[in-house]
Amino acid sequence: MVANAQIKRPKLVVGVVVDQMRWDYLYYYYNEYGNDGLKRLLDEGYSCQNTMIPYIPTVTAIGHSSIYTGSVPAMTGILGNNFFIKGKEVYCCQDDDVKSVGSDSKEGQMSPHRLLASTIGDELKLATNFKSKVIGVALKDRASILPAGHSADAAYWWDTSAGHFVSSTFYMKELPKWVTDFNKQNSTKPGFDIKTSDQGVTMTFKMAEAAIENEKLGQGSTTDMLAVSVSSTDAIGHAYSTRGKENHDVYLQLDKDIAQFFNYLDATVGKGNFLLFLSADHGGSHNPNFMRSHRLPAGGFEGWNVAKSVNETLQKQFKTTARLILGENSLRIFLDHESIEKAGLKLDEVKAAAKKEFEKDDNVAFVVDYDNVAAQSISQPIRERIINGYSRERGGDLLLITNPGWIDASNDANYKGTTHGLWNPDDSHIPLIFMGWNIKHGETSKPTSMTDIAPTICSMLHIQMPNACVGNSIFE
Known part of the structure; x- marks a missing residue:
């Protein structure tokens, strides 16, 4: 040595x-x-x-x-x-x-x-x-x-x-x-x-x-x-x-x-x-307007607006003025657990109803319940990435997986930018x-x-x- x-x-x-x-x-x-x-x-x-x-x-x-x-x-x-x-x-x-x-x-x-x-x-x-x-x-x-x-x-x-x-x-x-x-x-x-x-x-x-x-x-x-x-x-x-x-x-x-x-x-x-x-x-991602101009399937999903609309639908369904969806971030949906509890509602029922509403959108391929990822019919490589990106304390309740080309951005015909996520x-x-x-x-x-x-x-x-x-x- x-x-x-x-x-x-x-x-x-x-x-x-x-x-x-x-x-x-x-x-x-x-x-x-x-x-x-x-x-x-x-x-x-x-x-x-x-x-x-x-x-x-x-x-x-x-x-x-x-x-x-x-x-x-x-x-x-x-x-x-x-x-x-x-x-x-x-x-x-x-x-x-x-x-x-x-x-x-x-x-x-x-x-x-x-x-x-x-x-x-x-x-x-x-x-x-x-x-x-x-x-x-x-x-x-x-x-x-x-x-x-x-x-x-x-x-x-x-x-x-x-x-x-x-x-x-x-x-x-x-x-x-x-x-x-x-x-x-x-x-x-x-x-x-x-x-x-x-x-x-x-x-x-x-x-x-x-x-x-x-x-x-x-x-x-x-x-x-x-x-x-x-x-x-x-x-x-x-x-x-x-x-x-x-x-x-x-x-x-x-x-x-x-x-x-x-x-x-x-x-x-x-x-x-x-x-x-x-x-x-x-x-x-490429800009959706640029993609469409070349006949490629794409669009701006505007997840924040979709979440706002679903929140209003859920309020009518559950007959409450309480905010049920706390926010949307990178197509993750955060439910307002505290408001749901105060309104006397059950979290699982609100989440299930929200999942059904999001699934009605033609540009959504999957709506993922983070608590039940393993039981859902999602392609394995995507499933693994979903699990890797989730934390019980910080990770949200639902995740929207959009169709290829549909990004969480403006759907305005004049939109020139892009995003990622x-x-x-x-x-x-x-x-x-x-x-x-x-x-x-x-x-x-x-x-x-x-x-x-x-x-x-x-x-x-x-x-x-x-x-x-x-x-x-x-x-x-």
């Missing part, structure tokens, strides 16, 4: 999550990409071409938490961007017990306190006796906080009301001087939503590089981790959909900025010294590419899962996988 032998690990682990990046964007704009960005990833990295999201709904907060925990909403407690706990709607990262650091607004009152599981970064901290540094950077708070985890040294996100990056007292009492200096040089007019512009992509990577430089990430004796998420791609996709100039421009900007980022990593950490993965928190490949088929330290070039079309990312990274680092991990390492 060699004395003083050490476990071989990279100097820095970098996770890059591109919000709402469909898998096929790797190839749809391929001919216009430069050689040093996304093409470099494909040319040097190992690409998992058949990576799917194993739960419903496919939304931002869940995707980011699942990538870094290797788990599913049923175990992480992150059931969506917003969800209900005991009849009260909550935001996934909102924490009234902390204060904003860097501004006076509520946009900084955030923490990972609703995340029930550990992350890659948490396990890296444990493995190195908390000597490793772990930092999250994104424009969206949830895209920075949830990947960084509980023990992170810092998470930074963009406060639109202030026009610069902030954090919260969960992590620190005041911003480091380098962040204050960065904000002075890179702020925008308060109220300007940088997420809706290509500028947001560039700003994210500038902040990521500043974090590496000033925190000396990847330049110490232990492995550090940086979690980066690109939020502008999602905001622009929601506004302009999957086609057109706006989406084209933001992905070409991403390609340029990620090429610059790779070059920066080569120069500071050293080529071959960092382990990087790129993936997405979810994809995005469904089980279908448009929303659940995501890119996954590993590059850098100990990664050999190649690709696989074998089925892989979003939840395989965390155990793969942890296996390569020879550290324990996160404590709610359900995925498996991709590499032998």
Whole structure:
């Protein structure tokens, strides 16, 4: 045995999550990409071409938490961007017990306190006796906080009301001087939503590089981790959909900025010294009007209006003015348990009646009773995703599975945007590419899962996988 032998690990682990990046964007704009960005990833990295999201709904907060925990909403407690706990709607990262650091607004009152599981970064901290540094950077708070985890040294996100990056007292009492200096040089007019512009992509990577430089990430004796998420791609996709100039421009900007980022990593950490993965928190559906213009079946389902109509029908049926449906979120139906009880009604009877009403809609394929999923005639792959996405305390009562092409969006003929959240490949088929330290070039079309990312990274680092991990390492 060699004395003083050490476990071989990279100097820095970098996770890059591109919000709402469909898998096929790797190839749809391929001919216009430069050689040093996304093409470099494909040319040097190992690409998992058949990576799917194993739960419903496919939304931002869940995707980011699942990538870094290797788990599913049923175990992480992150059931969506917003969800209900005991009849009260909550935001996934909102924490009234902390204060904003860097501004006076509520946009900084955030923490990972609703995340029930550990992350890659948490396990890296444990493995190195908390000597490793772990930092999250994104424009969206949830895209920075949830990947960084509980023990992170810092998470930074963009406060639109202030026009610069902030954090919260969960992590620190005041911003480091380098962040204050960065904000002075890179702020925008308060109220300007940088997420809706290509500028947001560039700003994210500038902040990521500043974090590496000033925190000396990847330049110490232990492995550090940086979690980066690109939020502008999602905001622009929601506004302009999957086609057109706006989406084209933001992905070409991403390609340029990620090429610059790779070059920066080569120069500071050293080529071959960092382990990087790129993936997405979810994809995005094509605009239903665009689809119909090409004779493809599609439509805007408007789940919120459908739920409102069913609530009114149920009130007449049960002869009550009580609110019976609390809300709709990502086609999940939350019944108002408290109002139902106060009205002297039985929850099971109201739920059964609601299920029948939703089933009358021609664009609904299944209405799922979360308490009885196993007994319902639903295709097995979809059934598994339903179960993975459900939590008794936070997950709702019913789930609507719409026909292919029918998305939870406006059905207005002038609607130009899009959304995501469904089980279908448009929303659940995501890119996954590993590059850098100990990664050999190649690709696989074998089925892989979003939840395989965390155990793969942890296996390569020879550290324990996160404590709610359900995925498996991709590499032998």
